[in-house]
Amino acid sequence: xxxxxxxxxxxxxxxxxxxxLESFCRVLDKxxxxxxxxEFKNLWEWSVNKPELFWSEIWxxxxxxxxxxxxxxxxxxTFYKTLFFPNSKLNYAExxxxxxxxxxxxxFLSEKNIEKKITWKKLRENVCRFSHFLKELNLKKNDRIxxxxxxxIEAIIAFLATSKNGxxxxxxxxxxxxxxxxxxxxxxxxxxxxxxxxxxxxxxxINILDKIPGILKKITSIKKxxxxxxxxxxxxxxxxxxxxxYSVLKKSKVDLVFKKFNFNHxxxxxxxxxxxxxxxxxxxxxxxxxxxxxxxxxxxxxxFDKNKIFYYTTTGWMMWNWxxxxxxxxxxxxxxxxxxxxxxxxxxxxxxxxEKINLFGVSAKYIDFLKKENLSFxxxxxxxxxxxxxxxxxxxxxxxxxxYKNIKKNVHLASISGGTxxxxxxxxxxxxxxxxxxxxxxxxxxxxxDIFDENGKKVDLGEKGELxxxxxxxxxxxxxxxxxxxxxxxxxxFSKFKNIWHHGDFIQRTRNEGFVILGRSDATLNPGGIRIGxxxxxxxxxKINFIRESLAVGQNYNNDVRIILFxxxxxxxxxxxxxxxxxKKEIKKxxxxxxxxxxxxxxxxxxxxxxxxxxxxxxxxxIHGEKIENLQALxxxxxxxxxxxxxxxNLINE
Numbered sequence: 315x316x317x318x319x320x321x322x323x324x325x326x327x328x329x330x331x332x333x334x335l336e337s338f339c340r341v342l343d344k345x346x347x348x349x350x351x352x353e354f355k356n357l358w359e360w361s362v363n364k365p366e367l368f369w370s371e372i373w374x375x376x377x378x379x380x381x382x383x384x385x386x387x388x389x390x391x392t393f394y395k396t397l398f399f400p401n402s403k404l405n406y407a408e409x410x411x412x413x414x415x416x417x418x419x420x421x422f423l424s425e426k427n428i429e430k431k432i433t434w435k436k437l438r439e440n441v442c443r444f445s446h447f448l449k450e451l452n453l454k455k456n457d458r459i460x461x462x463x464x465x466x467i468e469a470i471i472a473f474l475a476t477s478k479n480g481x482x483x484x485x486x487x488x489x490x491x492x493x494x495x496x497x498x499x500x501x502x503x504x505x506x507x508x509x510x511x512x513x514x515x516x517x518x519x520i521n522i523l524d525k526i527p528g529i530l531k532k533i534t535s536i537k538k539x540x541x542x543x544x545x546x547x548x549x550x551x552x553x554x555x556x557x558x559x560y561s562v563l564k565k566s567k568v569d570l571v572f573k574k575f576n577f578n579h580x581x582x583x584x585x586x587x588x589x590x591x592x593x594x595x596x597x598x599x600x601x602x603x604x605x606x607x608x609x610x611x612x613x614x615x616x617x618f619d620k621n622k623i624f625y626y627t628t629t630g631w632m633m634w635n636w637x638x639x640x641x642x643x644x645x646x647x648x649x650x651x652x653x654x655x656x657x658x659x660x661x662x663x664x665x666x667x668x669e670k671i672n673l674f675g676v677s678a679k680y681i682d683f684l685k686k687e688n689l690s691f692x693x694x695x696x697x698x699x700x701x702x703x704x705x706x707x708x709x710x711x712x713x714x715x716x717x718y719k720n721i722k723k724n725v726h727l728a729s730i731s732g733g734t735x736x737x738x739x740x741x742x743x744x745x746x747x748x749x750x751x752x753x754x755x756x757x758x759x760x761x762x763x764d765i766f767d768e769n770g771k772k773v774d775l776g777e778k779g780e781l782x783x784x785x786x787x788x789x790x791x792x793x794x795x796x797x798x799x800x801x802x803x804x805x806x807x808f809s810k811f812k813n814i815w816h817h818g819d820f821i822q823r824t825r826n827e828g829f830v831i832l833g834r835s836d837a838t839l840n841p842g843g844i845r846i847g848x849x850x851x852x853x854x855x856x857k858i859n860f861i862r863e864s865l866a867v868g869q870n871y872n873n874d875v876r877i878i879l880f881x882x883x884x885x886x887x888x889x890x891x892x893x894x895x896x897x898k899k900e901i902k903k904x905x906x907x908x909x910x911x912x913x914x915x916x917x918x919x920x921x922x923x924x925x926x927x928x929x930x931x932x933x934x935x936x937i938h939g940e941k942i943e944n945l946q947a948l949x950x951x952x953x954x955x956x957x958x959x960x961x962x963x964n965l966i967n968e
């Protein structure tokens with residue numbers, strides 16, 4: 315590994331020369347489209363200045379199966395009405411079923427050591443059988459299929475069959491409560507519900523089928539329920555009105571017809587976190603998603619045929635959709651269902667070692683957890699692991715250093731950021747650039763990201779501001795479901811700056827051409843009119859050994875805003891005055907006096923969404939006595955009660 319004094323990692327010459335990014339650059343050079351350069355920035359600038367050429371080349375380079383069409387971009391003065399590949403046609407499932415052999419396509423492991431695997435040949439067969447069954451139900455193009463399922467092979471079969479028929483998929487993980495599920499699926503009126511018998515989490519067996527009758531009463535559009543077993547067979551007889559997934563496969567024909575649909579034909583509906591209201595139904599297009607994921611896996615993640623990819627996720631997080639997208643590259647994908655720390659804290663990395671995983675993805679909070687636990691994995695065989703991807707929240711500098719010290723020295727650590735809105739990344743890693751502590755390496759190719767101040771002006775290097783996208787890009791949502799006149803869509807992305815995509819992240823560009831995410835801009839703190847990203851505070855607080863995690867919000871007080879910091883302790887029963895003083899000193903020393911919270915309060919737990927994101931806005935509402943409209947969006951809704959009581963006691967206002 316070639317390293318300088320300040321970087322944590324840089325690619326060696328051989329890795330670079332053999333990379334797909336290098337191959338792509340050489341193709342461009344050969345075609346005289348872009349002179350070869352070893353600098354990633356040069357390629358990115360060309361990709362955003364010549365979008366027609368870039369996306370056309372991505373289609374060819376990643377060997378998309380479909381009719382490309384002559385027109386690459388149909389421009390429109392309205393940002394989001396610009397269309398990519400308006401004349402192209404393809405079938406998403408056909409592209410994901412990239413092989414038809416006896417190699418393993420997907421492998422599943424649960425925390426109870428239930429293992430399943432499926433070959434590419436069998437995957438194709440089962441997708442085609444389930445596709446035939448769905449056709450027999452007389453479902454029409456654009457009809458919705460809802461899935462309330464754990465992260466299993468059966469879920470992926472059902473999803474691919476849905477996309478094969480031009481139907482629209484939408485999934486929630488089984489940890490969603492009944493109301494949280496209804497809030498989402500009721501909006502899209504699905505005709506079919508796919509579910510599972512039960513699942514395991516943290517050693518507990520949790521029944522899913524008990525919730526189904528209540529769901530069917532509220533969502534009357536559902537006419538058919540299909541159930542699959544968690545293990546190899548059902549433990550109990552299922553309701554005779556429900557269909558047995560494997561009986562369906564057994565009796566259905568193999569439908570090998572892959573009808574082609576428009577490039578932006580709806581593929582699936584994802585949901586916003588819903589912490590400030592009913593979740594928005596974010597609808598993504600099949601070709602849009604396919605092309606973006608092909609680009610990310612090939613050029614940013616350097617994934618090759620037969621590579622093995624494991625991202626710890628649930629079916630309710632967009633990273634599940636992203637993981638499935640890796641199949642089109644010929645890679646095998648690995649699924650884990652259950653708690654990441656059960657039966658042991660090293661479960662996920664043991665899985666990586668056993669299966670010789672090449673790309674391992676996980677939330678930043680999980681890496682922070684491993685660091686807090688001071689776990690070392692140098693005894694594991696991770697020789698095949700070439701990239702670790704981290705997302706969900708900013709990865710702390712100390713966690714970067716922890717990875718290289720305690721997990722693997724020579725690994726490409728790629729902090730990535732984007733989200734459900736784009737079902738991919740806006741800033742992420744690449745094989746040409748060095749990894750610096752606490753920094754995301756660079757921009758996503760073909761996406762014109764920048765940083766603006768409050769007035770819509772580009773900020774100078776090192777200054778903080780709003781993450782924006784200045785030009786249209788393929789993985790913009792095709793729409794929000796049931797959004798009359800695009801009202802919700804425009805409010806979500808275009809209410810801040812005229813005809814510029816506003817992503818909602820507070821961000822800073824570094825001298826290394828990388829980025830630091832400072833937190834969500836809608837949770838930005840403004841004491842004395844000074845804008846402060848919450849992540850700036852978290853970086854200092856969460857490196858303190860007696861603090862497990864923290865949450866900061868702004869409290870309206872005496873015509874200004876003051877910072878309230880909430881902390882969960884690590885191996886300590888009570889937060890003392892000395893501890894409070896120490897925390898404040900650390901923040902003042904490493905940030906500024908403006909960053910120092912007015913109050914520091916110990917709490918039992920941090921409220922989180924189902925995907926593990928900290929819900930700063932819900933806490934902010936609670937301490938101001940405001941109504942929180944959708945507690946079902948939280949994985950731990952009872953945690954909000956602490957903050958409500960704090961408001962009622964008036965202690966927060968002292």
